[in-house]
Amino acid sequence: MSNLLGKRLRIGIAIPSTNTSAQPEMDDMRPFDVTNHIARIVIEDDSLADEAGFNKVIQDIRRATPDAIRSLRHCGLGAIIAAVSPDGYWEGQEAHETLHRELSAFGGDAKIIMSADAIPAALNALGGLRRVGLISPYLELGDKPVSRFFTDSGIDVIASHGLGGRTPSNISDVTLADLRDAVLAVNHREVEAIVQVGTNVPMAAFAQMAETWIGKPVLANNAVLYWHALRSCGISDPIPGRGMLHESG
Template identity: 85%
Template sequence: MSNFLGKRLRIGIAVPSTNTSAQPEMDDMRPFDVTNHIARIVIEDDSLTHQAGFNKVIEDIRRATPDAVRSLRHCGLAAIIAAVSPDGYWKGREAHLALHRELTVAGGGPKIITSADAITSALEALGGVRRIGLISPYLELGDEPVSRFFADSGIEVIATHGLGGRTPSNISHVTLADLRDAVVNVNRPEVEAVVQVGTNVPMAAFAQMAENWIGKPVLSNNAALYWHALRSCGISDPIPDRGVLYEKH
């Protein structure tokens, strides 16, 4: 007998234990009869202000994600979102594919949705975007691994703006003015789309507003992840107030 809730689709979402943005944003994007089921990727709230601390956070995420995914395997899910930034999974394409296989085994069969795949799929859906303005959640030292992810994918980063997150939990402490300034700073004439990474940055609703005044696609990390999960599982509902990606693709 079918579950009374989640008749159309059940999605697992593994989020870092410091993350307070991904779950509420993805809950706001749920179509009718789709349910979300949360697991925590247990990490410490270490400093992101120096290289050793930044590396430790990334390695802790990589280490703890399979266990979080494994905890969702009995929920009858069609997809599991690993709700972390691209740099959390990108250390060369082969390393990404190996980890994707590991998470698929840990999840017991559901599709595994990562930022690395979701964002590149979204840029393809938007017409094969190849020049972006990039908004990062980090201080300058964290911008390079994020930019490398896009460069390795054949996407040119025209401009970068870091939001200055000092710890994983602190990443969510942004204001609308911070997000506005970030969009303005990366929106160069040659930029085809603005991309925000960092799943603890609460930018999904603001991204849609920003599209209206710059006249270009603005992708938030959480919106791209959830869109990719829905579309990969055959849910094609347009979702209002979430921008051109949800409304037309």
């Protein structure tokens, strides 16, 4: 490993070509002597408003993700984050495990980090939380499979709210008011934590602010993925400004 950069850890991040949120949010979370290395998963900006369009986006992600991960394998990485939420949840736990094995074969020695593993790990690290309010980037069409994945994994989805993204790139077109309203919509009394999925939702900084006024963990997808990558590679630095999960070390 280099004597100059990435002495402690190098992290690969495979990001859809439509995604403008994951890279800047994860760059803001880098501890000292950790470097990020980006690959693009080339997809079209197709509609998420109908089943045919949604299925095409998922198929495009599946087709292009292995090549993106393969392009990172010679960088001496400790972990590769596959920043593609839909493919992690769409067909259930068994399909996710199969996909994880397939991507691991392309990643060489790097650990493959996916949302479907990182979020349950974060809930466990925060005390085994099991009752969540779920924020998704999608319309109702995409909300149901995500909720079902969590339920099948033993996590109770008390309330859910979709941000209404109509294309992969459009997912990032949210306002602070949109994020506030989403948190309020799912913050029921029984909810122990709020979970936001969708790596093109720029919610990492807002999630930390929301925690200060609801008094519960708010887990933003990109922040959780990066936390899981660091912890999986033995780095436990607390990261200020990214909420209870990161600040706990």
